[in-house]
Amino acid sequence: MKIIAICGSLRAQSSNRALLQAAVKLAPKGMEVTIYEGLARLPHFNPDDDEEGTTPPPSVAELRSLLAAADGILISSPEYAHGVPGSLKNALDWLVSDGALVDKPIALICASPVGGQFAQSSLVETLKTMNWRVVGTWASPKKVRDADVDDEVAGTIRTALAILADTMLTIGF
Template sequence: MLNILAISGSLRAASTNSALLAALVRNAPPGCRVTVHDGLDRLPIFNPDDEGERTPREAFRLIDAVTGADGLVVSCPEYAHGVPGGLKNALDWLVSRDAAIAKPAMLAHASPRSLFARAALAEIMRTMSFAMYDGELEIALLGKKPAEMEVILAEPEKVLAMRNAVQGFADFIRSH
């Protein structure tokens, strides 16, 4: 069983990115378990002086989750043509750790307009030595209310797209 950790870069209660990741949990193919990490809102701002023995508990929780996962799926919105601060902060907590090194990672998108954030996030993660999977998942949910998102995410072609994306990522993890 592959354990895939999913992280949403959005802290919004009605986040399209979080809804997409929740749907991945429900629609993971056989042999894959997708778990969503929560807690980005509880991470203190990264400070290198707080590493080592002073690393905050919530940062250790994130580091352990990424370390223990076989792969990582990240979905995030775009804020002012960039990666949201909370997600960048979470990644900063991983920079000096081995958690990211050669860890398979995939990006998932809930908006077709997040092109700047996609490029920036991919660059950040490659720089951190994540092994980036070329396949991406995009299901357009921008501007949808939670009930509308659920209808879209339950459409058979969307379910198939999610299963195929996670299966492709799983194959990448196994071959990596």
């Protein structure tokens, strides 16, 4: 099972990226989690560049083929001003028209134990509108500082990955 993980923060010391790095280490046997690092390279979404017959920018084509080849997706994102970070929303806007991603299982996690609920519910709404299969949302029970998470945080990550795996098996990934 191939999982592509996307971090909604571009910060060098991002706690959400640390959570995803922990997921890389905690992935169960048979599952491989790879962190996508191209968010900052994506151009601003412009529907003119997304019309049928147009060639997408190379960074967009790369993201689309990575996600199409994945069995599932994991997003960990902060919340900015009660919303989804613009760079993450920009990436999703490039993916709205991609039929290959319909029904793709996706789990949402968040490194912050408090707050973040507005961004997560907004992400759920957007992803459902895109017809992706949201399997659940989780917040870390503690603040995450690096990828060496304790048992409690590891438990939350393992639960999210297990439900993602169950969904992939159910729909026959």
